[in-house]
Amino acid sequence: MSGRRRSRFATALAFSAGVASVLGLAGAAHAHKPSDSLLALTPDPAGGEGRWDIAIRDLDDALILDADGDGDVTWAELRAREADVAAYAIWRLALRTPAGACTLAAGGALTVTRHSDGAYASLPLALGCPGAAKALDIDYRLLFDIDPQHRGLVRVDDGRGGAASIVLTARDHRRAIDWAGGAPARASFRSFVAEGVRHIWGGADHLLFLLALLLPAVLRRRDGAWAPVAAIRPALSDVARTVTAFTVAHSLTLSLAALHVVNLPARLTESAIAASVVLAAVNNLWPVFGRDRWVVAFALGLLHGFGFASVLDDLGLPRGRLLSSLLGFNLGVELGQLAVVAACLPLAHLARRTAAYRRFTVPGLSVALAVVAGIWFVERAFEVSLLPGRLS
Numbered sequence: 001m002s003g004r005r006r007s008r009f010a011t012a013l014a015f016s017a018g019v020a021s022v023l024g025l026a027g028a029a030h031a032h033k034p035s036d037s038l039l040a041l042t043p044d045p046a047g048g049e050g051r052w053d054i055a056i057r058d059l060d061d062a063l064i065l066d067a068d069g070d071g072d073v074t075w076a077e078l079r080a081r082e083a084d085v086a087a088y089a090i091w092r093l094a095l096r097t098p099a100g101a102c103t104l105a106a107g108g109a110l111t112v113t114r115h116s117d118g119a120y121a122s123l124p125l126a127l128g129c130p131g132a133a134k135a136l137d138i139d140y141r142l143l144f145d146i147d148p149q150h151r152g153l154v155r156v157d158d159g160r161g162g163a164a165s166i167v168l169t170a171r172d173h174r175r176a177i178d179w180a181g182g183a184p185a186r187a188s189f190r191s192f193v194a195e196g197v198r199h200i201w202g203g204a205d206h207l208l209f210l211l212a213l214l215l216p217a218v219l220r221r222r223d224g225a226w227a228p229v230a231a232i233r234p235a236l237s238d239v240a241r242t243v244t245a246f247t248v249a250h251s252l253t254l255s256l257a258a259l260h261v262v263n264l265p266a267r268l269t270e271s272a273i274a275a276s277v278v279l280a281a282v283n284n285l286w287p288v289f290g291r292d293r294w295v296v297a298f299a300l301g302l303l304h305g306f307g308f309a310s311v312l313d314d315l316g317l318p319r320g321r322l323l324s325s326l327l328g329f330n331l332g333v334e335l336g337q338l339a340v341v342a343a344c345l346p347l348a349h350l351a352r353r354t355a356a357y358r359r360f361t362v363p364g365l366s367v368a369l370a371v372v373a374g375i376w377f378v379e380r381a382f383e384v385s386l387l388p389g390r391l392s
Contacts, residue, residue, distance in 0.1 A: 035143065036151040038115070041127065043097065043136055043156075048127035049107055052089055053120040056112070058143055058150070059085055075112065078121060082110045089123055094139040099131030116266060135178045144170040149202060151195075165321060166191040169198065188321060189328040196332020200340065205273050205376075209300060210337065212280040212369050213242050213293055214344050215362045218352040221287055226362060228352040232345075238293070239345060243337050245294040249301025251330045257309030258326060269306045271381040276300040277373035284366035 035058055041050040056073050060066055065073045065081050078085070086106040095102035107126035112119055129136075136156055143150040152168035156177050164177045165188045172194070177187055200206045218235045219226040229235050256262040280296050283289055289296055351357040375386050 035147050035149060036153050037142055038120070039093075039140070039152055039154045041095070041125075041136070041138075041154070041156045043095070043102065043127055043129040043158075045131065048102075048129050050125035050127055052093075052123045052125055053113060053115065054085075054089060054123065054142070055115075055117070056119045056121050058147070059088070059121055062143060062146060063088060078110065078112070085110060085121055086123055089142060090125075092141040092143075094141075095127065095129065096137040096139075097129050097131055098135055099129075102130070103128035135176060137174070137176045138166075138168070139174045140168040141173055144173065163321060164188050165325060167195040189324050192325045192328035193332040193335070196329040196334075197336040197339075198332075199329070200333055200336030205277060205304065206337075207340065208369050208373065209277050209280055209297075210340050211344070212277065212284060212366065213297065214239065214341065214348055215365060216284050216293075217242075217345065218348045219358060219362070226358040228358070232349050235345065235349060239341055242294045242297045243334075243341065246297040246301040247330065247334050247337070249298045250305040250333060251326075253302050253305030254309050254330065255305075255326055257306045258322060263309075264306050266306075267380065267383075269303055271377055272303045273300065274373050274377035274380055276303060278370050278377065281366045281369035281373065285363055285370075 035055065037055065037058070038053040039050065040052075042048050056065070056078065059078075060073050063081060063084055065077050065085075067077050067080070090104045090106070093104060095104065105126045105128075107124035109124075111122045113122045114120070138154060138156070140152040140154065142152060148170045150170070152173070153165075154168060154175075155163060155165045157163045166175055166177070168175060175187070175191075216226065217239050218229055218232070220229055220234075221227070253262065257264075276296065276299060280293070280300070283293065283296060348357075351361070378384065379386055
């Protein structure tokens with residue numbers, strides 16, 4: 001294949017991949033915080049207990065709790081279906097110790113509690129776990145059939161001061177917690193590293209923001225137009241600076257928010273994140289920051305760090321485990337970003353010399369990014385739904 005044909009082929013691939021990303025993610029980020037439940041378990045030789053907090057909006061999707069169809073699940077409607085809620089949840093959780101399977105039952109009346117993203121039904125659990133809880137195998141299957149992005153935020157206490165916090169997903173819904181040595185701490189750390197990676201790959205805000213930054217990374221402004229860089233090293237330097245700025249800012253505000261030093265309202269944070277994506281895309285059309293795109297990345301990182309802090313807060317981690325969870329999550333964010341860069345940057349570098357990439361791909365995808373992020377901003381700021389999907 002000739003050099004010209006290779007360039008055209010790379011341009012076509014870059015354009016197709018970019019369009020697929022924008023269209024595929026357009027309806028995926030109405031709200032930044034994904035669906036999740038919070039499961040706290042304390043197994044012991046006498047059986048044990050637990051508490052399972054599940055978002056009422058998720059239960060309504062699964063069981064249609066809103067009997068009168070007015071869009072609001074009342075306390076009376078929830079109480080009327082209490083047995084159904086308990087059966088639905090318990091059937092989707094299996095626990096086992098080395099001595100055998102645990103029995104599960106409702107341990108009391110259903111109550112309502114509030115977390116960072118709304119009202120949750122709180123279900124007390126009575127555990128019948130045989131033998132001493134030296135290890136616990138968890139198989140979590142709640143809501144995955146209707147929401148593959150759902151997560152289970154699980155905390156397991158051994159009753160002796162030891163605790164493990166893990167994040168379970170549709171692809172990783174089974175986990176064994178072993179109380180020997182430092183196994184719970186290692187399990188928590190690995191779980192939050194994986195969650196950091198998923199936070200990048202599954203977050204439309206992140207992916208489209210990275211796309212907006214990567215599109216012009218292989219170009220430079222010259223005489224009011226985009227021109228290709230001579231080699232990949234300057235592009236790598238620019239991207240490294242941008243990604244590092246985002247990670248540093250994200251880590252800073254995530255830590256401050258999780259430690260309750262600084263907090264912002266979720267509605268303000270999510271609206272500002274969408275506005276920042278618009279800014280990054282518009283900068284490709286009318287460059288304001290030039291080589292200082294890292295400034296935009298740093299600003300978005302400061303805002304976005306508040307997003308995951310609410311999850312850590314909801315888990316109620318002890319201070320020592322909180323710090324390790326922060327470290328693991330931030331490491332995962334960095335690894336996830338590097339993987340996206342490694343996949344996209346070589347393709348953009350191959351296409352950079354073609355007029356189609358400079359004149360059509362970069363501006364065309366930047367407009368699409370700005371439009372989608374602008375819609376997100378309106379949805380989040382005014383709590384309306386413009387794209388297909390649920391605004392939560």
